[in-house]
Amino acid sequence: MPPVFLFGARTMKSPPQMGWLLVGVGSHLAAMVIVGFVLGYALDAWLETRPLLMFIFGCLGFVGGILKAHKMLSRWG
Amino acid sequence: MGDRVLSEAAHNSGGGGTVEYIQHHLTNLCVGDCDPVTHQASGFWALHLDTIFFGYLIAALIVFVGWRVGSSLNPDKPSGFQNFVEMILDFVSTQVKDTFPGHNPLIAPLALTIFLWVFLMNFMDLIPVDLLPMLASGLGIPYLKVVPTTDLNTTLAMSLTVFALVVFYSLKVKGPVGYLKMFLFHPFGKFFIPVNIVMTTIEELAKPLSLALRLFGNLFAGELVFLLIALIGGTLTVGAAALFWFPLQVVLDLGWLIFHLLVITLQAFIFMVLTIVYLGMAHTEEH
Numbered sequence: 001m002p003p004v005f006l007f008g009a010r011t012m013k014s015p016p017q018m019g020w021l022l023v024g025v026g027s028h029l030a031a032m033v034i035v036g037f038v039l040g041y042a043l044d045a046w047l048e049t050r051p052l053l054m055f056i057f058g059c060l061g062f063v064g065g066i067l068k069a070h071k072m073l074s075r076w077g
Numbered sequence: 078m079g080d081r082v083l084s085e086a087a088h089n090s091g092g093g094g095t096v097e098y099i100q101h102h103l104t105n106l107c108v109g110d111c112d113p114v115t116h117q118a119s120g121f122w123a124l125h126l127d128t129i130f131f132g133y134l135i136a137a138l139i140v141f142v143g144w145r146v147g148s149s150l151n152p153d154k155p156s157g158f159q160n161f162v163e164m165i166l167d168f169v170s171t172q173v174k175d176t177f178p179g180h181n182p183l184i185a186p187l188a189l190t191i192f193l194w195v196f197l198m199n200f201m202d203l204i205p206v207d208l209l210p211m212l213a214s215g216l217g218i219p220y221l222k223v224v225p226t227t228d229l230n231t232t233l234a235m236s237l238t239v240f241a242l243v244v245f246y247s248l249k250v251k252g253p254v255g256y257l258k259m260f261l262f263h264p265f266g267k268f269f270i271p272v273n274i275v276m277t278t279i280e281e282l283a284k285p286l287s288l289a290l291r292l293f294g295n296l297f298a299g300e301l302v303f304l305l306i307a308l309i310g311g312t313l314t315v316g317a318a319a320l321f322w323f324p325l326q327v328v329l330d331l332g333w334l335i336f337h338l339l340v341i342t343l344q345a346f347i348f349m350v351l352t353i354v355y356l357g358m359a360h361t362e363e364h
Contacts (some may be wrong), residue, residue: 031287
């Protein structure tokens, strides 16, 4: 039984396999922010520039997450 | 429902033992670099023996059952269990056919393994929360966390394996140059190459992390709710109040159990299907 209800019964413009990515939009956004901060933290520890990269990468992760979520969701908008 | 029985620590301290009870149930059996007081990992070489044991036990069960079914196949008169296994195989292979664009003989077995393994590891959550830890404490094992997927190590290990496969197939299909191009020019075009590299790296690393966190979060929360429901009756079973609390606990536990059956199936399914999708994206030229 494929749970079709998860992404509605609209017609899909892109190949059907992309529809399943919508299940993970929320957690992908959260994960991108986390990865941004952790990556920045690790690079800061290496280059001794704390808190500069942590802040920049965190912001980039957030912006990228929003962009990615918007891109994924607007295909079905 | 064996949920009512409290652990020894909680029992000794009466109603105030709820925190100890929950903490006790959420502590892994850690060996190696572990903190002697909190029993949490404090170094790299800390092994969660219970997670490893139950994970491999379930894997062995899948292999054993698969071998038994495989050696007694009957195409003319399939047994009930053979029908059931064929139904699962059919379901997974349909899913792979629908979502995976290319042809790769590894994907369907991988998807089936992930689905069965994650589902059965999740299924350990439906065993009454106190049953196995109590049996283990009888054998002298102080801590036991029976659901391997409530340990971030399990889910992260699985998703990192998937991630390694994604990188491998991306390099194989797109070539090292094509894969690097994706990092250089992906969200903002050719004038923002440093930003693009960082952003695409973050995006790629977020895939395994979100896979792991989703499964871990759902199962951990589910386990916690089971523990809280177990506490309703557990702390108050003395005296006449039990007449009220015990039926409430039974009803709540049954309700959450039935709902959780849906959650564990759905989480196993989502982990499987996203694995197929990510691997499918690695196999296509356009990102």
